[in-house]
Amino acid sequence: MYNAFFGFRENPFNLSPDPAFLYRSPQHEEALANLIYGVHSRKGFIVLTGEVGTGKTTMLECMRDYLESQYIEFAFLFNSRINTEQFFEMIAYDLDLRCAHKSKTEVLFALNQLLIQQANEGRTTVLIVDEAHNLEWDVLEEIRLLGNLENPRLGKLLQIVLAGQPELDRKLDAPNLRQLKQRIVLRCTLAPFGLAEATEYVNSRLRKAGMPDQQVFSEEVIKEVHLRSQGIPRLINAICDNLLLTAFALEKKTTTIEMLDEVCQDMRLEWPGKRLRGRSSFPGPNDPAEPPSFLSSREQY
Numbered sequence: 001m002y003n004a005f006f007g008f009r010e011n012p013f014n015l016s017p018d019p020a021f022l023y024r025s026p027q028h029e030e031a032l033a034n035l036i037y038g039v040h041s042r043k044g045f046i047v048l049t050g051e052v053g054t055g056k057t058t059m060l061e062c063m064r065d066y067l068e069s070q071y072i073e074f075a076f077l078f079n080s081r082i083n084t085e086q087f088f089e090m091i092a093y094d095l096d097l098r099c100a101h102k103s104k105t106e107v108l109f110a111l112n113q114l115l116i117q118q119a120n121e122g123r124t125t126v127l128i129v130d131e132a133h134n135l136e137w138d139v140l141e142e143i144r145l146l147g148n149l150e151n152p153r154l155g156k157l158l159q160i161v162l163a164g165q166p167e168l169d170r171k172l173d174a175p176n177l178r179q180l181k182q183r184i185v186l187r188c189t190l191a192p193f194g195l196a197e198a199t200e201y202v203n204s205r206l207r208k209a210g211m212p213d214q215q216v217f218s219e220e221v222i223k224e225v226h227l228r229s230q231g232i233p234r235l236i237n238a239i240c241d242n243l244l245l246t247a248f249a250l251e252k253k254t255t256t257i258e259m260l261d262e263v264c265q266d267m268r269l270e271w272p273g274k275r276l277r278g279r280s281s282f283p284g285p286n287d288p289a290e291p292p293s294f295l296s297s298r299e300q301y
Contacts, residue, residue, distance in 0.1 A: 002248035003209075006216065012209030013241040015234065017058040019065055021200045023233075024151055026242055028055060031188040035063050035161060039072070039126055040184045044147050044156040045183045046255055047172070048163040050190030053234030056163045059190070063161070067126060073118055074126035080134040080164075087139050091127065115149055115157035126159045135169060140171075190232030195223060201233065202240060213265035216244070221255050228264055228271045258291040 003011060014021070022028065022109070031048060032198050038046040060076070067074045075094035082090065091111065094102040099110035104242045118125050127146065129135070149157045162168065172181045193201060199222050206214040217225070217240070225243075229235035231272065242263040250259075 002244050005248050006244065006253070007210060009210040011241070012205040012211070012243070013237040015237055015241070017055075017061045019058065019062045021205055022058055022062055023204045025193070025197050025201070028059065029192060031190060032062055033061055034186050034188045035059065036066060038161075039063075039067075039124060039159045041184045042155040042159060043123055045180070045184040046159070046161045046188070047168065047184050048161065048188045048190070049168055051168055051192065051232065053232040054190040054192060055233050056190060057130060060128055060161070060163055063128070072109065072123060072126060073114070074128060077127070078131070080131040080139075082130060083136065084142050085139055087142060094219060095125070111146075112149060112157075113299065116151070116154075119151060119154040119157055124159055126161065126250045127162070128161045130163050131165075131269065132162040133166075133168035133173075137176065140177060140180060144177075144183065147180075147183050193226070193236070194231065195226050195232065198222065198226040198229075198231055198236060201236065205237075205240075215254060216247070217255055221257060221260060222262055224257060227273075228260070228269055230271055235269075236269065239269075242267065 003009070030140075035046060035048065037043075048056055048059060064074070064076060073095060075091045077087070077090055077094075079090075087102070088104050088107040089278060090103045091097075092099060092107045095111065095114060097107060097110040097114065099106035101107065115125050128144070143160060143162075146158055147156070147160055151157060171177065199219075202217060202222055202225070202296075203214060206216070221243075223280070225239050229239055239260070243259055246259045246263060247253070249256050252259075
């Protein structure tokens with residue numbers, strides 16, 4: 001809606017994971033490098049964790065692009081609310097195994113044959129599981145057993161990437177999963193951005209959208225966006241997208257703290273120090289009541 005107004009080629013703060021807009025912060029570069037290294041080195045199990053919205057799925061999308069460019073076979077499980085039967089069915093579908101997809105035995109035989117064939121050709125095969133913290137215990141056990149598929153000469157035949165929220169780490173600490181935990185050789189963690197990273201993140205996305213020298217977000221606004229988003233990239237995107245929409249509705253080329261207050265109120269955001277900061281703006285007993293506003297600037301559009 002606001003792209004033409006600001007001169008963007010595309011939306012700079014789209015909430016959908018898009019590798020083209022990947023901001024290569026040091027931690028994201030390290031995580032992606034570890035994922036690729038783990039796959040090529042046949043490390044077996046790799047775990048990627050991070051809070052909601054820190055960019056795990058974007059990392060996996062970048063990894064998918066890399067695997068496709070290298071013609072590496074992989075299965076990507078994006079829905080982890082599955083039972084064991086559905087788990088094997090999804091693997092068989094993604095890897096195009098020539099077998100009865102609903103038969104665990106046939107899937108395992110066909111998978112083993114594919115893995116050996118790929119390994120003999122100098123290639124590996126990858127299983128990627130997103131939202132792995134939601135996996136049932138019995139599905140996690142099946143994944144552990146898949147990690148046993150190996151060859152003395154060829155090493156680990158299947159490289160397994162588990163991505164999830166910090167709950168995944170706590171789940172892997174459970175006594176009944178200690179065998180799986182021992183097999184994890186690489187761990188990557190994505191943390192929220194610091195202020196410098198958040199600033200470069202916003203500027204980077206604006207550059208890629210067609211605004212190389214942005215004047216829309218001042219240092220003060222970006223500092224507040226970082227505080228109120230607590231450095232979470234997905235929240236930064238949501239706040240900045242709403243700020244641009246608000247500025248567009250008001251026909252302004254720059255955003256302000258007042259716009260940010262309105263956006264955060266509409267988004268029901270909470271952040272450290274919010275209540276303390278808001279006390280000074282509460283009306284006193286002798287202050288005149290402020291007339292209610294029934295329609296925000298963005299709701300006009």
